Amino acid sequence: MIVANSLTKRYPGGFEALAGVSFEIRAGELVLITGHSGAGKTTLVKLIASIERPTSGSLVVNGQNLSALRRSAIPYVRRHFGLIFQDQKLLFDRSALDNVLLPLQIAGLPHREAVRRAQAALDKVGLLKREKANPIALSGGEQQRLAIARAVVNRPTVLLADEPTANLDADSAADIRRLFADFHRVGVTVVVATHDQAWIDHCGGNMLRLAHGRVA
Numbered sequence: 001m002i003v004a005n006s007l008t009k010r011y012p013g014g015f016e017a018l019a020g021v022s023f024e025i026r027a028g029e030l031v032l033i034t035g036h037s038g039a040g041k042t043t044l045v046k047l048i049a050s051i052e053r054p055t056s057g058s059l060v061v062n063g064q065n066l067s068a069l070r071r072s073a074i075p076y077v078r079r080h081f082g083l084i085f086q087d088q089k090l091l092f093d094r095s096a097l098d099n100v101l102l103p104l105q106i107a108g109l110p111h112r113e114a115v116r117r118a119q120a121a122l123d124k125v126g127l128l129k130r131e132k133a134n135p136i137a138l139s140g141g142e143q144q145r146l147a148i149a150r151a152v153v154n155r156p157t158v159l160l161a162d163e164p165t166a167n168l169d170a171d172s173a174a175d176i177r178r179l180f181a182d183f184h185r186v187g188v189t190v191v192v193a194t195h196d197q198a199w200i201d202h203c204g205g206n207m208l209r210l211a212h213g214r215v216a
C-alpha cells in the first residue's frame with residue numbers, strides 16, 4: 001500500500017536528505033522509521049504525507065503515484081492519512097471537542113453525527129471528560145492524545161506520525177504507544193518516525209532503519 005522505489009529528496013541548496021530509498025509497507029502493518037538525528041526520518045514522513053515532493057524515484061500510496069500527482073489531487077490522497085506531527089497545530093481558541101470536530105465539519109458530516117464521532121474519538125484517547133477544556137489547559141501528553149483523536153476521527157486507513165512521544169514523560173509516552181498499538185490491532189496501517197528506545201525495543205511490528213538518507 002506504500003511502495004517507495006529509489007526515492008531521493010534533495011533540498012534547495014543541494015543537501016540530499018534521502019538517497020535512493022526503497023521499501024514496501026503492506027496494509028495493516030505497523031512500521032517504525034528509525035535512525036540517527038538527521039538520518040531523513042522526518043523527510044520521509046513528509047514525502048509520504050505529500051508535504052514535500054520527491055526529487056526523483058517513485059512513491060505509490062494506495063495505488064497512486066504521489067510523484068506524478070497534480071497539486072489539486074493532494075487533499076484527496078491525504079484523506080487516507082491521519083497525520084500526527086510533533087507540533088500538533090491544535091487550535092487554542094476552541095475546545096478540545098471543537099478541535100476534533102473540525103475535520104468532520106470540513107468533510108461535511110451532519111452536526112449530530114459529527115459530534116457523536118468526535119466524542120467517540122475523545123473517549124478512545126481517554127479525554128471525553130475534558131471535551132470542553134481548551135487545549136492550553138491540557139498536559140503535553142493530553143494534547144498529544146487530542147491530536148491523535150483529531151487524526152483518527154475521519155477513520156483514516158493509515159496513521160502517520162513524526163516523533164509522537166518526543167517531549168513526553170515516560171507514562172504519557174507509554175499511553176501514546178499503547179494507542180498506536182490499539183489502532184494497529186484493529187487493522188489500521190501505522191507508520192511512525194521515532195527514536196523512542198522503549199518503542200524500538202518492543203516494537204510489535206517492523207522497522208525501517210535509515211542511516212544518512214539510505215535504508216540501513
Ligand SMILES: Nc1ncnc2c1ncn2[C@@H]1O[C@H](COP(=O)(O)OP(=O)(O)OP(=O)(O)O)[C@@H](O)[C@H]1O
Nearest residue numbers: 011012015017035036037038039040041042043044
Ligand atoms: N527544508 C530543509 N532544507 C534543507 N535541509 C533540510 C531541510 N529539512 C531537513 N533538512 C536536512 O535533511 C537532513 C534530514 O533531516 P530530517 O529532518 O529528515 O532528519 P531526521 O532523521 O528526522 O532527524 P531528527 O531525528 O533530528 O528529527 C538533515 O541533515 C537536515 O538538516
